[in-house]
Amino acid sequence: MADEKSEDPCKKFGMYLAHVGVNAESDEDVEKIVGDFHRLMGLARLEYAPASVFASDFIEVMKPGKGRGTKGHLGFHVDDIDAAEKWFEDRGFKINESSRVLRDGKTYLVYFQEEIAGFAIHLTVQK
Template identity: 85%
Template sequence: MADQTKSEDPRELFGMYLAHVGINAETEDDVEKIVGDFQRLMGLARMEIAPASLFASDYIEVMRPGRGRGTKGHIGFHVDDIDAAEKWFEARGFKINESSRVLKDGKTFLVYFQEEIAGFAIHLTVQK
């Protein structure tokens, strides 16, 4: 019997889409420069959501020095059902980094996979 799971599309199964790209900055000046460059390039608004990072709109998250995951940064994917998505990805061999799990109101809000892809940590989130 053929493995039917390989033909499934997580975009359809879980409403998955690219939430944002995270860039690891080396200095605090780099944080401001990178966000400023994206503001100039695309007219994206500067947003401070959490102390660990600065956003250019909700597309680009620039991580403050020492705060970013991944060698180069991270890629965040929104999913509508994070529990089901975790199981689906784990069935394909992508293990969850349990120490990265962030809960909100007792439910998983964000979680990273253990392995990087091309130097980028990958996370799932239910934040829109």
Template identity: 60%
Template sequence: GLPVIETPVSYFNDSLVEVMKQNGRGTKGHIGFAVNDIDAAEKWFAERGLEVNEESRVLLPDGGTKLVYFKREFAGFAVHLCRE
């Protein structure tokens, strides 16, 4: 019952589910987590041994991070953080 929003690369079911039109990162695809504070989330994960892939970082016009992937995959899925 959630609305479907189409973008050039994906279909979103509200903000809960994204279905890619084409293969993206990851052997089996990717999983994204929207967070309020990407800097704090990166620090939290780094303290637990997870590194981000700096080459994947997408910046906003204000210089803040919009999206960044981790270096490793989990069960074949690339995982990224994105700003809400």
């Protein structure tokens, strides 16, 4: 029987990479990055929130000073964020409580404290 710590969170929580966040250095940089993804892949520009602009649903370009992580962030969808959060915490990964976003009294999004390779990592229930 496999060690519980080696369980695959992708299978356990339906986890997958939902989007990549890229930190832009200027407003012009935001437009260039979104435009480059449109020209390269035909990804449509989408605006959901004042802090960022999306190239389709899976590239989030963060406006200057708005992005977490040195380089950006990786957003992972999970089906059950509370269970996933506990699972990661049981393995020693700490949650950045100041990053917690609630919707209807339930956690919608939360970042880990630690960056990996300059990227902040968050869990979300958004698909």
